[in-house]
Structures are given as C-alpha cells and as structure tokens.
Amino acid sequence: MARGYEVRDALVIARMALHQAIERAGPVNGQRGCPRPMGFPNGNWPGYRDDKLPSALNFPSCVSEEQPQLGLYPIVDRAVWLQQLLPLGVTTIQLRIKDLHGDALSDEIAEAVRIARDHHCRLFINDYWQLAVEHQAYGVHLGQEDLESADLKAIAAAGLRLGVSNHCHYELARGLALRPSYIAVGPTYATQTKDMPWVPHGLDGLQYWTEALADFPLVAIAGIKDHNIGQVSATGVSGVAMITAITDADDPESVTRDLMARMANGVHASHG
Known part of the structure; x- marks a missing residue:
C-alpha cells in the first residue's frame, strides 16, 4: 500500500512476496533459514477463490502446434x-x-x-456468451465485471x-482461478477507446507479466500503434489486440499486413 497499490492488489502482492521469500529461504547452520525477500514478486500466484465464481473450470486451450500464437x-x-x-x-479476431x-x-x-469457420479463425464474441454458445462460436471474451453474471459452467460445458x-x-x-484460455493484459499504453482508471503498464510492466506467466497465453491491449507493436510483440505476448489502428485506417488491409509484419520482425529481433 505504501507503494500506491490499492488494498486488494497490495494483499495479493504481499502474499506472493511472502511465499517467494519462503521458497528462497537460505540455510543457517545446515537448517532451512529465514525467509529471503528478493524484490518485487513475479511468481507464487495465490489461488484466489471468489465464492461467486466457479473455480478451475479449465477452459480449452486457444493455442496449438498448428497455431502456437494468437498473433x-x-x-x-x-x-x-x-x-x-x-x-x-489473421487467425484470431474478436x-x-x-x-x-x-x-x-x-x-x-x-x-x-460462419466466416470465421470458413477461414479456420479463432473468433471470440465479446460479452454475449449466450449467443456465442447458441451459434457455437470458438470462444467468448469477458471483462471482470461480466464474470459474476455470465454462466461460466455453461460456457465451459459448450x-x-x-x-x-x-x-x-x-x-x-x-x-x-478460472483457468481461462487466455488473459488480456492492459492498458499497455494510454488509450482513447475506453476510459480506464489504471496506470498504463508500458513495456517494462508488460515484460513483467510475460515473465511472471511465461506458460500462459497473454494478449497485450490498449494504445498499441504501428510504431510500437514490434516492441510489444518482442516482450513475448501471444497476441496483440488492435482496434482503431485498423478500423479507423484509410486502408485497413494494408495496415493489417504492415502490423503483422512488424509483429513478426519484433519477435525475430528479440530472439536475435
């Protein structure tokens, strides 16, 4: 809390830090010694349980050998x-x-x-989970405020x-705790698309999330443009969400090709 985190955030971070310090406890006289705090935690996520939410539903994965990234x-x-x-x-769209x-x-x-099926594309429907289930869409995307009202068991069962x-x-x-198929992390940068009270993560914050959850598909979102998409992609995220950079463009097809090329170049540069 002294570092400016909201109380619920502070409690989660404190628990992560404590468990990390216990794991890294050093030996003293041949015995396991005192907890060793080693800076800001990036692991030991608590298994948070909200009684209003069913836990561990284990939704199907959205990546595979054929499509290892959301892109x-x-x-x-x-x-x-x-x-x-x-x-x-494009292999993923919302x-x-x-x-x-x-x-x-x-x-x-x-x-x-129908169109997504014809192109073997992963289509996520935002919010309208009942219609997504009815029409057998690939997936659903929900905001935090929608998790309590959506029937998550019905979505998983479908x-x-x-x-x-x-x-x-x-x-x-x-x-x-829900074991979703992916998590969208944002805001990466400031955005005019949606009013958000959170401070943008920036590249350093995004890198923190990708390292803390290295085996989990993450999608970067908010404020990402053509000039920074390569750097965002290089952090190791599985996907990069784009809205106005494509939909407000004079030539959306050309912009889309350019964005995909910049993402690929960013990944290649990070590996190099």
Whole structure:
C-alpha cells in the first residue's frame, strides 16, 4: 500500500512476496533459514477463490502446434470486417458489438461465426456468451465485471474458449482461478477507446507479466500503434489486440499486413 497499490492488489502482492521469500529461504547452520525477500514478486500466484465464481473450470486451450500464437488480434464491430481481414492471414479476431439488439445482433454473430469457420479463425464474441454458445462460436471474451453474471459452467460445458480482461494483480489472481484460455493484459499504453482508471503498464510492466506467466497465453491491449507493436510483440505476448489502428485506417488491409509484419520482425529481433 505504501507503494500506491490499492488494498486488494497490495494483499495479493504481499502474499506472493511472502511465499517467494519462503521458497528462497537460505540455510543457517545446515537448517532451512529465514525467509529471503528478493524484490518485487513475479511468481507464487495465490489461488484466489471468489465464492461467486466457479473455480478451475479449465477452459480449452486457444493455442496449438498448428497455431502456437494468437498473433495480431483485431477487435471489430461487424462481421464484414472478418471478410476483409481474415483472408490476409489473421487467425484470431474478436467481435465486439455495442449497438445491435435482438435478431439483428444474433444474425450478426451467426454470420461472423460462419466466416470465421470458413477461414479456420479463432473468433471470440465479446460479452454475449449466450449467443456465442447458441451459434457455437470458438470462444467468448469477458471483462471482470461480466464474470459474476455470465454462466461460466455453461460456457465451459459448450466447449468454448474463454478470454478474460485483466488490469492488476488482484484481477489476475481472480482470473487465474478460472483457468481461462487466455488473459488480456492492459492498458499497455494510454488509450482513447475506453476510459480506464489504471496506470498504463508500458513495456517494462508488460515484460513483467510475460515473465511472471511465461506458460500462459497473454494478449497485450490498449494504445498499441504501428510504431510500437514490434516492441510489444518482442516482450513475448501471444497476441496483440488492435482496434482503431485498423478500423479507423484509410486502408485497413494494408495496415493489417504492415502490423503483422512488424509483429513478426519484433519477435525475430528479440530472439536475435
């Protein structure tokens, strides 16, 4: 708390630090010695349990030998975007609709599911988990505020993947207890798309998350543009979510190709 973390975040970080210090306890006279705190913790995540949330549902993985990374992850508001972007090689996309209801919403999701299947693309439906289950979408993406109202057991039973938004240690501990398919980490940079109270992580913060959860698919989101996507990709994230950089572009197809190339160059540079 003295470092400015909100109380729930501070408690999670303190527990991580304590367990890390115990694990690294040094020997004293041949016996296991005192706990050894070694700086800010990056492991020993607590198995947070919220009585309102079913734990350890173990949603299916969203990566495989054929598709080991989520890659460029556009977030769009209409199925027609899938027709434009998927032929370019986009393998993960999210449909986030805010202005349709009833049959129009259902029809739009159904069309997006059809297009995604034709291109073997991982389509995540934002928020509308009932329609995602009904139309047998690949997956659902939920914000933290939606976790309590969504029927997570029904989503898991239908075989859908689950992506969860995360902004801090407390939310991550909460999300990890569900064993989702991926976690979106943000905000990476400041963004005008959505009002967020959290301080942007930046590259150092994003690197912290990828190292702390090296075996878990992470998606970087918020404020990412063409000039920094290579650096973001080089941190080791599985995917990079993009909204306005693509949807507001004069030539979305050309921009998408350029972003995918910059991501690939960033990964190659980090390995080099």
